[in-house]
Structure formats: structure tokens, C-alpha cells
Amino acid sequence: xxxxxxxxxxxxxxxxxxxxxxxxxxxxxxxxxxxxxxxxxxxxxxxxxxxxxxxxxxxxxxxxxxxxxxxxxxxxxxxxxxxxxxxxxxxxxxxxxxxxxxxxxxxxxxxxxxxxxxxxxxxxxxxxxxxxxxxxxxxxxxxxxxxxxxxxxxxxxxxxxxxxxxxxxxxxxxxxxxxxxxxxxxxxxxxxxxxxxxxxxxxxxxxxxxxxxxxxxxxxxxxxxxxxxxxxxxxxxxxxxxxxxxxxxxxxxxxxxxxxxxxxxxxxxxxxxxxxxxxxxxxxxxxxxxxxxxxxxxxxxxxxxxxxxxxxxxxxxxxxxxxxxxxxxxxxxxxxxxxxxxxxxxxxxxxxxxxxxxxxxxxxxxxxxxxxxxxxxxxxxxxxxxxxxxxxxxxxxxxxxxxxxxxxxxxxxxxxxx
Ligand SMILES: NC(=O)c1ccc[n+]([C@@H]2O[C@H](COP(=O)([O-])OP(=O)(O)OC[C@H]3O[C@@H](n4cnc5c(N)ncnc54)[C@H](O)[C@@H]3O)[C@@H](O)[C@H]2O)c1
Numbered sequence: 001x002x003x004x005x006x007x008x009x010x011x012x013x014x015x016x017x018x019x020x021x022x023x024x025x026x027x028x029x030x031x032x033x034x035x036x037x038x039x040x041x042x043x044x045x046x047x048x049x050x051x052x053x054x055x056x057x058x059x060x061x062x063x064x065x066x067x068x069x070x071x072x073x074x075x076x077x078x079x080x081x082x083x084x085x086x087x088x089x090x091x092x093x094x095x096x097x098x099x100x101x102x103x104x105x106x107x108x109x110x111x112x113x114x115x116x117x118x119x120x121x122x123x124x125x126x127x128x129x130x131x132x133x134x135x136x137x138x139x140x141x142x143x144x145x146x147x148x149x150x151x152x153x154x155x156x157x158x159x160x161x162x163x164x165x166x167x168x169x170x171x172x173x174x175x176x177x178x179x180x181x182x183x184x185x186x187x188x189x190x191x192x193x194x195x196x197x198x199x200x201x202x203x204x205x206x207x208x209x210x211x212x213x214x215x216x217x218x219x220x221x222x223x224x225x226x227x228x229x230x231x232x233x234x235x236x237x238x239x240x241x242x243x244x245x246x247x248x249x250x251x252x253x254x255x256x257x258x259x260x261x262x263x264x265x266x267x268x269x270x271x272x273x274x275x276x277x278x279x280x281x282x283x284x285x286x287x288x289x290x291x292x293x294x295x296x297x298x299x300x301x302x303x304x305x306x307x308x309x310x311x312x313x314x315x316x317x318x319x320x321x322x323x324x325x326x327x328x329x330x331x332x333x334x335x336x337x338x339x340x341x342x343x344x345x346x347x348x349x350x351x352x353x354x355x356x357x358x359x360x361x362x363x364x365x366x367x368x369x370x371x372x373x374x375x376x377x378x379x380x381x382x383x384x385x386x387x388x389x390x391x392x393x394x395x396x397x398x399x400x401x402x403x404x405x406x407x408x409x410x411x412x413x414x415x416x417x418x
């Protein structure tokens with residue numbers, strides 16, 4: 001018995017070929033339609049993608065399939081296809097006696113924008129074992145990107161990447177290196193990040209050489225480049241700080257980042273390059289930074305031990321504290337923004353005295369600060385930070401979602417469960 005049958009359906013077409021020991025079918029699935037397939041005989045089957053692009057869902061796994069891809073399914077697996085473009089799927093199995101052994105269910109048209117599709121882009125995260133880089137790498141992976149982390153582990157640690165499934169490579173970006181894979185997006189976080197690093201020349205060399213090497217890699221791959229700059233380059237200039245205001249360089253760290261921003265300015269018409277001036281970031285996976293970790297970590301640790309939180313006299317310096325989850329979202333949003341340099345802060349400045357009040361409330365304590373003289377040269381100490389966020393709101397289409405209190409609560413919860 002051989003059958004050839006062509007059926008036109010609302011979602012596309014079915015072409016049948018079946019005989020006693022072989023059964024095949026060509027499904028022509030229109031874009032946006034979903035087809036669930038069940039067959040109720042105890043056999044395996046194979047699907048090949050002939051044309052178009054299809055989202056294959058097997059149990060809870062999602063995979064985008066392109067022409068030439070195939071998948072073998074064993075009996076009992078739940079599977080369905082969604083046409084991301086008009087697609088042709090060849091379906092083969094053996095030993096079906098007739099088409100009645102199949103049951104196809106088409107669930108109608110699907111809103112493709114709501115599918116939370118796995119991404120096809122490969123991202124490279126430099127400094128991915130560090131504080132922000134690790135949070136970013138884990139989130140990118142969760143969103144379906146393929147992620148490669150590179151880090152020289154000068155400060156970062158693999159501990160930060162618990163649960164990360166992608167590849168981790170030990171590479172110093174400030175020295176010549178090679179990445180063979182095609183990269184679509186580079187998130188450049190690697191840098192010497194401690195403003196009080198002992199060797200100014202090495203800081204300048206490493207941060208600038210690393211950036212230049214990454215620009216070459218981005219150009220070679222025609223990749224988008226999103227890199228971390230800093231609010232440190234505004235120094236003690238007026239607040240709220242605007243991207244184009246006069247800069248006040250008070251550290252070599254700030255100098256290295258301003259030079260990076262100047263290089264990026266020159267390139268913004270030639271490539272997708274976005275610099276993000278992060279303000280004072282706090283959150284999970286920063287504790288390895290020791291002295292350079294956020295004040296929120298330091299003060300909360302003291303207070304959890306019922307010690308008086310220690311502040312420089314008299315606690316009225318202000319910071320724009322931003323939660324790392326917001327920073328990660330801004331960084332990912334930058335892949336869709338126009339080239340440029342944007343502040344990533346909340347726009348709200350909070351004094352350290354106010355911060356202690358918030359921490360007392362969250363930690364259920366009643367501790368008063370102990371003030372001591374600021375040991376740093378005031379010329380190199382940033383007294384106040386506060387972002388003007390209007391350019392980021394307009395061009396990144398992003399605004400911080402966590403209030404300081406919400407961010408700290410979320411963070412304290414994470415620390416407890418760690
Ligand atoms: N955390 C903040 O509040 C903050 C504020 C403003 C800007 N930034 C910027 O954001 C980025 C990330 O900061 P972070 O707080 O996660 O710092 P971090 O020190 O935790 O992370 C930096 C990572 O880069 C790695 N690294 C350093 N030099 C490298 C090199 N030459 N090659 C490869 N890897 C190298 C380190 O091992 C580390 O894992 C940095 O560029 C930093 O300047 C951070």
C-alpha cells in the first residue's frame with residue numbers, strides 16, 4: 001500500500017508518503033503557526049528541517065532549527081514546532097502502517113514576540129568571573145544566548161560562575177590573544193577596577209591595551225561592543241552628572257576609562273559601540289573584591305555582627321547606589337541602543353547616614369554610626385555621585401527598577417541563602 005496525499009490546511013500543507021515499512025511526510029508550516037505532533041505507536045522518528053527556521057520544543061527545552069538540522073525523537077517525548085519563518089519539515093519514521101498512526105494538532109497562530117526565543121547570537125563576556133561580569137554572563141545564558149567568558153582571574157573567581165554552563169577561558173585581554181569562534185556581541189567588563197591599585201602605569205597600560213585588543217576583535221567579527229566605563233571620571237564635579245559635562249580626573253582609574261571613552265567617541269560612526277558609565281554598583285557576587293566591594297556590603301557585614309557601622313566623618317557624603325540586576329539589564333539593553341556613552345545610575349543620591357537608616361530597618365537593628373577621619377587625600381576621594389539619567393532613558397530605553405531599599409532587601413536575601 002503506498003499513499004501520496006496532499007492536504008492544504010490553515011497553517012500550511014501536508015504531503016504524505018506512506019507504505020508498510022516506511023512513512024514520510026513533508027510539513028509546510030506557515031510563519032507563526034505551531035504544530036504539536038503525537039504518534040501513538042511505539043516507534044522513533046526523525047525530523048529534518050528543509051527550509052526556513054523552526055522553534056523546536058521538546059519537553060521544556062527550546063531550540064532553533066535551521067536547514068540541515070535534524071532531531072531524533074523517541075516515543076513518549078512531547079514535541080512541537082513553531083514556524084519562525086515559512087518552513088519545510090521532513091518527518092520520517094519506519095514501520096507505520098498507515099497515516100492513522102499519527103495525530104497532529106495545530107494550536108493555531110502564535111505571537112512570536114511572546115515566545116522568549118533562544119538567541120542565536122554568541123556573546124563574549126570579558127571579566128566574566130568578576131562581580132558585574134558574572135551576573136551578566138548568568139543572565140545572558142538564562143535569556144538563551146550562547147556565552148563565552150574570558151578572564152585572567154587576577155581578581156575574579158570561578159566561584160562566581162556557579163551554575164554557568166558556557167565555556168570559561170583563561171585569557172589576559174591586555175596581551176595578544178585569539179578567539180576562533182564567530183562572536184556577535186562583546187561585553188567588555190575586564191579591567192583593573194580598584195581605584196587604589198598600586199601601579200598607575202600598569203593600570204593605564206592594562207585597561208587601554210585590553211580595550212584596544214577588544215575593539216580589534218569586535219571589528220574582525222563585525223560584533224557589537226558594549227563596554228564598562230565609570231562615574232569615577234566625573235570626580236567631584238557638579239551633580240547630577242551629565243555625560244557631556246566637564247570631567248574631573250581624580251584617579252588613574254578614571255583617567256584610563258576617560259581615554260577609553262574618547263577612543264569610543266571616535267569610532268561611534270563606524271561600529272556599534274556603547275560605553276556605560278556605571279555608578280556605585282552593589283549586589284550578589286562582589287564579596288571577593290574585599291576593600292573594593294560596595295559600602296553596602298561592608299556596612300551590612302559590620303551591622304550583622306552588631307558592630308557600629310564605620311563611616312568617614314560625618315556620613316553626609318552621597319552615592320548613587322545601583323543594584324547589579326539593574327546594571328545587567330541596562331548592559332543588555334545597550335545592544336539595541338545607538339552608539340554612544342551613557343550613565344547607568346538611578347539618578348538618586350543617598351547619604352551614608354541615610355543608608356545606615358535603611359540598613360537598620362532591613363536588618364532589624366538600631367546601630368548608630370561611628371565616625372572617623374577620612375584617611376584618603378580629599379583630592380582623590382569622590383564625595384558625591386549622582387547620575388543624570390535622561391540620556392540613558394532616551395537612548396537605552398532603560399530606567400533602574402529597584403529602589404535602594406528593594407535592592408538591598410533582595411541582596412540581603414541572596415546573601416542569607418548563599
Ligand atoms: N562595581 C562598580 O561599582 C563599578 C562602577 C563603575 C564601573 N565599573 C566597571 O565595570 C566593570 C566590571 O567591574 P566589577 O566591579 O565587576 O569589577 P571586578 O574587578 O569584579 O571584575 C573585573 C574582572 O576582570 C578580570 N580582569 C582584570 N583584568 C583583566 C585582563 N587584563 N584580562 C582578562 N580579565 C581581566 C578580573 O579578574 C575580574 O574578574 C569594570 O570595567 C569596572 O571598571 C564597576
